[in-house]
Amino acid sequence: MADGPLSGAERARIRREGHLAFARRTNRLLTWLSIAALGAFSYLAASHVTGVTSGQAPQPAAPSTSPTPGQGNLSNGNLSHNQFFNTPSPSFGTSSGFPVGSTGGS
Amino acid sequence: MGTSVAVMTPVKEAFQALRLVRQLFRNWEGTLSRFIASSDLSRLNAWPSSDPYPASPLLMQVLQTALKAAEATAGTFDPAILPALEMAGYTVDFADLPGPRPADDPTGGRPGPGVWQFVSLTPEGVRRPFGVRIDLGGIAKGMAVDASLALLREHGIGPALVNAGGDLAASGPPAGEDSWPISVEGVDGVVVPLREGALATSSRRRRRWTVGGESRHHLIDPATRRPVVHSVMSVTVAAGTAVTAEVAAKTAFIRGETWGGRFLSAHQLAGAFTFEDGSLRNHGLPLIPTAEF
Numbered sequence: 001m002a003d004g005p006l007s008g009a010e011r012a013r014i015r016r017e018g019h020l021a022f023a024r025r026t027n028r029l030l031t032w033l034s035i036a037a038l039g040a041f042s043y044l045a046a047s048h049v050t051g052v053t054s055g056q057a058p059q060p061a062a063p064s065t066s067p068t069p070g071q072g073n074l075s076n077g078n079l080s081h082n083q084f085f086n087t088p089s090p091s092f093g094t095s096s097g098f099p100v101g102s103t104g105g106s
Numbered sequence: 107m108g109t110s111v112a113v114m115t116p117v118k119e120a121f122q123a124l125r126l127v128r129q130l131f132r133n134w135e136g137t138l139s140r141f142i143a144s145s146d147l148s149r150l151n152a153w154p155s156s157d158p159y160p161a162s163p164l165l166m167q168v169l170q171t172a173l174k175a176a177e178a179t180a181g182t183f184d185p186a187i188l189p190a191l192e193m194a195g196y197t198v199d200f201a202d203l204p205g206p207r208p209a210d211d212p213t214g215g216r217p218g219p220g221v222w223q224f225v226s227l228t229p230e231g232v233r234r235p236f237g238v239r240i241d242l243g244g245i246a247k248g249m250a251v252d253a254s255l256a257l258l259r260e261h262g263i264g265p266a267l268v269n270a271g272g273d274l275a276a277s278g279p280p281a282g283e284d285s286w287p288i289s290v291e292g293v294d295g296v297v298v299p300l301r302e303g304a305l306a307t308s309s310r311r312r313r314r315w316t317v318g319g320e321s322r323h324h325l326i327d328p329a330t331r332r333p334v335v336h337s338v339m340s341v342t343v344a345a346g347t348a349v350t351a352e353v354a355a356k357t358a359f360i361r362g363e364t365w366g367g368r369f370l371s372a373h374q375l376a377g378a379f380t381f382e383d384g385s386l387r388n389h390g391l392p393l394i395p396t397a398e399f
Contacts, residue, residue, distance in 0.1 A: 083178070084175060084177075084178035084350070085178065085354065088346040089374075090303020090344045091301040091303060092299050092301055092392045094394070095285065096297055096396055097285075097287035097297065099287050099288060100114060100267070100288070101114070101267060101269045102269075102288065102289045102290070103269075103272045103288055103291065103307045104292065104307040104309055104340065
């Protein structure tokens with residue numbers, strides 16, 4: 001093609017192609033954004049509806065197994081420590097004898 | 107339940123007591139053993155969905171108590187620990203456990219700790235996330251001991267003592283005696299003079315095995331999903347009921363002497379820790395030297 005001023009038709013063609021390229025890029029970007037949003041929504045929905053995804057059970061944060069002082073008063077849900085362990089106290093004698101049983105092994 | 111059961115009553119009531127307690131333990135084992143494929147617990151563990159499983163009243167009762175125990179111990183007592191227990195190699199009745207086994211999966215058991223919180227009891231049955239499996243071994247044994255004593259009382263039998271593999275309870279001292287002298291595993295030359303109430307011990311002396319050259323036992327820390335590693339060998343706890351003593355002993359064992367001892371103090375429970383080096387740390391358990399004969 002010879003150098004020189006572009007014709008009106010040529011300028012229109014270039015403008016149209018530019019618009020098309022811009023539209024294609026925008027479309028691609030929107031597609032990726034949609035996929036990401038859908039993925040995030042699916043994850044949130046799955047974790048809220050059943051707490052189970054891909055057949056695997058939920059794994060909530062581990063409860064502390066290192067109690068802190070005062071944990072004896074902890075009320076977890078509607079049952080406090082003391083309610084479960086609040087049974088009549090055992091009673092003991094004072095004299096010894098040959099053992100009739102043994103505690104241990106469980 | 108993979109354990110022997112002893113019943114002590116006045117002689118004239120012994121046969122009836124034995125028959126009643128044997129039948130009760132058979133019923134409980136048939137319903138609650140994870141080693142019997144047809145048990146209600148095995149069917150729950152194999153239930154192929156998260157829909158409610160129509161459990162028997164006994165399974166519902168024991169599971170409800172286990173969930174309360176988990177809540178009361180902030181998850182140290184965990185009835186959903188079964189996958190980790192199996193990963194540690196405890197897959198069959200203890201008497202049938204083979205010797206050395208290949209090393210296990212280093213990822214540890216699934217599902218993760220605290221999953222018991224997702225188990226719920228509804229009018230339709232037990233609802234739990236698919237894949238969560240339950241073990242009621244220890245707590246069922248303690249509850250069966252308490253239920254046995256209650257059953258004997260109903261039949262006017264007593265005073266009695268029922269001992270299921272070390273989880274024991276008494277409904278009063280033997281006639282004409284001060285108490286039941288009970289020896290404590292790992293502590294020689296002393297007895298606990300139990301009049302009424304219960305004693306239970308959590309120990310790694312007996313239920314232990316080897317996996318890939320590494321020693322394992324059945325007391326799993328829910329935080330690590332592996333057998334507890336510390337110098338405590340056993341914890342014995344006295345309480346009003348066998349189930350309370352069992353849960354407290356297991357909790358104190360898993361938490362170790364410092365925090366386990368504080369746990370016992372917080373609940374005004376007496377207990378004793380024994381250690382690998384043979385030493386004893388007593389937290390208020392009445393120990394009396396064995397009488398000479």
